[in-house]
Amino acid sequence: MNTVWEDHRWTGPSHLRGTKRTDVCVIGLGGSGLSAIDSLLDHGINVIGIDASQIASGAAGANGGFLLAGTARFYHQMISTLGHERARQLYLMTLDEIDRMQIEMPDLVRRVGSLRIAMNDAELADCEEQYAVMQRDGLLVEYYDDSEGKGLLIPTDAVFNPLARCRRLAEDCMRRGAQLFEYSAAIDIHTGLVHTEQGIIICKHIVAAIDGKLDLLFPALNQRVRTARLQMLSTVPTTEVHIERAVYARWGYEYWQQLLDGRVALGGFRDHAMELEWTHSTETTDLIQNKLTTFLREHLKVHATIEHRWAASVGYTTSGLPIIEEVMPNVWAMGGYNGTGNVIGALCGCGVAELIAGKIAPIISLLRTLT
Ligand SMILES: Cc1cc2nc3c(=O)[nH]c(=O)nc-3n(C[C@H](O)[C@H](O)[C@H](O)COP(=O)(O)OP(=O)(O)OC[C@H]3O[C@@H](n4cnc5c(N)ncnc54)[C@H](O)[C@@H]3O)c2cc1C
Numbered sequence: 001m002n003t004v005w006e007d008h009r010w011t012g013p014s015h016l017r018g019t020k021r022t023d024v025c026v027i028g029l030g031g032s033g034l035s036a037i038d039s040l041l042d043h044g045i046n047v048i049g050i051d052a053s054q055i056a057s058g059a060a061g062a063n064g065g066f067l068l069a070g071t072a073r074f075y076h077q078m079i080s081t082l083g084h085e086r087a088r089q090l091y092l093m094t095l096d097e098i099d100r101m102q103i104e105m106p107d108l109v110r111r112v113g114s115l116r117i118a119m120n121d122a123e124l125a126d127c128e129e130q131y132a133v134m135q136r137d138g139l140l141v142e143y144y145d146d147s148e149g150k151g152l153l154i155p156t157d158a159v160f161n162p163l164a165r166c167r168r169l170a171e172d173c174m175r176r177g178a179q180l181f182e183y184s185a186a187i188d189i190h191t192g193l194v195h196t197e198q199g200i201i202i203c204k205h206i207v208a209a210i211d212g213k214l215d216l217l218f219p220a221l222n223q224r225v226r227t228a229r230l231q232m233l234s235t236v237p238t239t240e241v242h243i244e245r246a247v248y249a250r251w252g253y254e255y256w257q258q259l260l261d262g263r264v265a266l267g268g269f270r271d272h273a274m275e276l277e278w279t280h281s282t283e284t285t286d287l288i289q290n291k292l293t294t295f296l297r298e299h300l301k302v303h304a305t306i307e308h309r310w311a312a313s314v315g316y317t318t319s320g321l322p323i324i325e326e327v328m329p330n331v332w333a334m335g336g337y338n339g340t341g342n343v344i345g346a347l348c349g350c351g352v353a354e355l356i357a358g359k360i361a362p363i364i365s366l367l368r369t370l371t
Contacts, residue, residue: 001282003062003310004234004265005163012054013174016181016199022048024356025194025203027186027217030060031162031342032334033209034169035349041176043357048201049178050194052185056166059211062312063342064232064255064267066246067101067158068114069094072338073320074126074252076133081320086366088137093363097347098158101165108165110260114157117149117249127151148247159246159257162342186217191329205356206331209349212313213280214335218327225323225336229277230267231288231311233296237262238304252339254295264302266292284311314339324348324367332356 024040026033029051040047051057070091071078078087102109118124131152134141144153174180181199186208188195194206208217215222243258254268269291270277276285289309296302315336317323322344323336332355334348335341351361 001057001062001310001312002308003163003232004259004263004308005061005065005161010054010167012182013180014182016050016184016196016201018198019200019202020048020179021202022046022179023203024048024205024207025050025201026207026209027189027194028058028209029055029166029170029180029182030058030209030211030345031056031166032060032211032345032349033207034166034173035346036207036209036353037173037178038169039350039353040356041173041178043353045353045357047178048203049173049180050184050186050196050201051182054182055170055180056163059230059312059314059341060166060345061163062232062310063162064246064265065159065162065257066114066248066255066340067098067109067160067343068246068340069098069154069156069343071320071344072252072340074116074130075139076130078320079133088139089362090366091139093347094343095156097343098156101160101343101346102158105160105165105168108168109158109160111156111158112245113153113155114246114248115144115148115151115153116252117144117151117247119149119250123251124150148243149249153245157246160342189217189328189331191331204330207352207356208331208333209335209345211315211335211337211341211345214315214323214333216280218333220327221323221325221333225315225317226278227280227313228270228316229279229281229311230270230314230339231284231292231309232265232267233289233292233306233309234263234265235296235302235304236307238264238302240302240304241300256300263307264296264300264304266296266300268292268295280313282311282313284309314341321367322348324352324364
């Protein structure tokens with residue numbers, strides 16, 4: 001996909017042919033599936049990973065590049081879903097996951113913090129509520145009133161290159177013995193068996209790590225997870241602005257960052273065509289792209305040439321929490337990160353791997369008590 005992250009240097013593995021046997025088959029090689037594979041290898045478990053297209057060809061390689069602690073809902077909102085103690089635990093687990101990602105790939109992760117910018121008084125009041133609750137719970141947060149507007153600064157958040165991380169993780173996993181296959185969609189899944197067009201994988205466990213379009217693979221989940229399209233654009237390098245941090249505005253609908261080389265990447269406006277954006281399509285639309293262009297020019301005051309426009313699929317759940325579910329014996333489905341899956345998706349991937357290794361990861365016990 002032609003995104004701000006694509007460097008056209010990837011020569012991935014081939015597609016799957018014939019019959020293979022392994023302990024675990026991971027379907028979907030985005031950030032979550034690759035984190036699961038990495039963790040399975042740590043436990044000495046044999047693993048085969050397949051992707052319908054290229055590694056990280058879905059949202060995992062086409063996103064805004066924010067590493068945000070917590071879930072898609074703001075911390076104080078999450079408390080009403082999870083309760084106080086579990087919301088705090090979940091927040092701390094995601095903070096640890098950002099730490100881990102930074103330690104593993106320090107050249108790809110920048111701990112610059114994120115901004116939540118309020119676009120009106122009601123949102124500013126909500127920021128104040130979030131500030132008070134985070135302060136009370138000992139989580140780092142500051143008021144922000146500067147070039148990007150007014151709101152909150154979360155100094156512990158980060159930005160990264162999501163595509164580069166996935167590709168590096170895939171290469172590491174292959175070096176450590178994982179067999180990965182691109183252009184090998186799972187077309188039929190039963191306990192112990194995955195069929196692709198030209199191959200069969202016989203395995204003890206199956207993990208489907210697919211955020212958007214999980215409902216296509218497991219139609220029984222379609223009451224709980226729904227696929228949406230998110231759209232972005234990016235510019236050529238520019239010095240017109242200097243945006244230091246990941247910025248999240250208007251209740252998180254708009255988000256942007258400036259890369260180190262000066263390119264600006266901007267996404268948002270899904271709610272301006274909500275019904276149309278509940279779709280499995282990943283084509284960009286004029287309606288959303290025009291909104292993004294206007295915002296880039298008029299709000300961000302960036303007039304640099306737009307280089308890329310793209311869209312990808314994510315899954316939204318009614319609870320605001322991800323799905324990790326054993327949909328058939330020894331078949332795990334995970335996804336539905338509500339537009340913010342870089343950190344929690346990786347955490348869930350590691351959690352499922354632990355479960356398969358016979359341990360209960362804290363993220364799994366926490367989510368299992370709720371879903
Ligand atoms: C425009 C956009 C901006 C975003 N910005 C952010 C952000 O800044 N921060 C953040 O945290 N999150 C963000 N997100 C959400 C985040 O990208 C996702 O939640 C996360 O990447 C999900 O990763 P994943 O590995 O779970 O799933 P996916 O990226 O959906 O990967 C699933 C993989 O499964 C493959 N697949 C699908 N069906 C099959 C099949 N039948 N057989 C085999 N393979 C299959 C796909 O090809 C894909 O490669 C954004 C998403 C989008 C679209």
